[in-house]
Amino acid sequence: KEKVEITKEQRALIKLIVDAYNRHQIPQDVAKKLLQEQYSVEENFLLLTEMATSQVQVLVEFTKSIPGFLSLDHEDQIALLKGSAVEAMFLRSAQVFSRKTPNGHSEVLVERIRKSGISEEFITPMFNFYKSIGELHMVPEEQAILTAITILTPDRPYVKDQQAVERLQEPMLDVLRKLCVLQHPQEPQYFARLLGRLTELRTLNHYHAEMLTSWRMNDHKFTPLLCEIWDVQ
Numbered sequence: 045k046e047k048v049e050i051t052k053e054q055r056a057l058i059k060l061i062v063d064a065y066n067r068h069q070i071p072q073d074v075a076k077k078l079l080q081e082q083y084s085v086e087e088n089f090l091l092l093t094e095m096a097t098s099q100v101q102v103l104v105e106f107t108k109s110i111p112g113f114l115s116l117d118h119e120d121q122i123a124l125l126k127g128s129a130v131e132a133m134f135l136r137s138a139q140v141f142s143r144k145t146p147n148g149h150s151e152v153l154v155e156r157i158r159k160s161g162i163s164e165e166f167i168t169p170m171f172n173f174y175k176s177i178g179e180l181h182m183v184p185e186e187q188a189i190l191t192a193i194t195i196l197t198p199d200r201p202y203v204k205d206q207q208a209v210e211r212l213q214e215p216m217l218d219v220l221r222k223l224c225v226l227q228h229p230q231e232p233q234y235f236a237r238l239l240g241r242l243t244e245l246r247t248l249n250h251y252h253a254e255m256l257t258s259w260r261m262n263d264h265k266f267t268p269l270l271c272e273i274w275d276v277q
């Protein structure tokens with residue numbers, strides 16, 4: 045049985061990524077806000093665009109802390125951020141969703157999201173994803189490194205030097221694989237299941253623009269940053 049060991053360098057990499065991930069957290073009060081009261085469809089849409097806008101700003105700061113990212117070609121840096129922002133948002137939403145909200149409250153959260161204004165057809169795939177993330181019971185290290193791996197996806201549109209991105213993603217994949225083996229010894233397939241979530245995440249990418257434009261209200265306003273990141277307006 046191969047003895048899995050995290051090297052000193054890998055421990056330093058984990059610490060660097062986790063610190064950056066914790067440093068750049070958006071106010072987690074969105075779930076609390078949602079539990080407090082029922083908002084109108086318009087208020088929910090505004091809350092969503094505010095949350096998404098601040099999430100993109102947080103994502104940029106987190107990404108800048110990934111070793112080697114700032115040495116990539118500048119246009120490739122933009123392509124990686126643009127290509128992963130929506131996935132990072134859903135990953136973050138899934139983590140907020142599956143965080144231990146006091147029991148009984150998660151039904152309230154589910155109801156609030158169901159009635160938020162999002163079109164019926166997107167609720168099932170979105171909740172399926174949140175549930176599949178929740179079932180993994182990821183530890184914070186895994187969440188932070190999985191987000192870094194999502195950002196460092198070499199085959200995003202318009203990335204020119206994919207090899208350079210692969211060289212940054214590989215050490216992250218290696219350290220995540222070791223973490224999974226050490227944190228979930230009973231589940232040898234845990235690492236594979238974790239990566240499988242990234243595939244599910246990409247499918248949410250396809251719907252996200254329509255999720256927004258089909259929000260049950262008229263004249264959807266987006267911030268300039270969101271127009272950049274989301275394929276809307």
Ligand SMILES: COc1ccc(-c2nc3ccccc3n2[C@H](C(=O)Nc2c(C)cccc2C)C2CCCCC2)c(OC)c1
Pocket residue numbers: 070074075078088089091092095096099133134136137138140141156157160162252255256
């Ligand atoms: C594109 O369509 C989406 C995207 C995300 C959600 C979403 N899933 C959530 C799960 C738990 C808690 C809140 C959740 N959100 C929204 C939110 O803010 N997500 C969020 C963001 C955006 C950034 C950082 C962090 C988070 C949590 C609430 C926005 C206000 C209406 C209700 C959803 C969504 O719900 C209908 C539709």
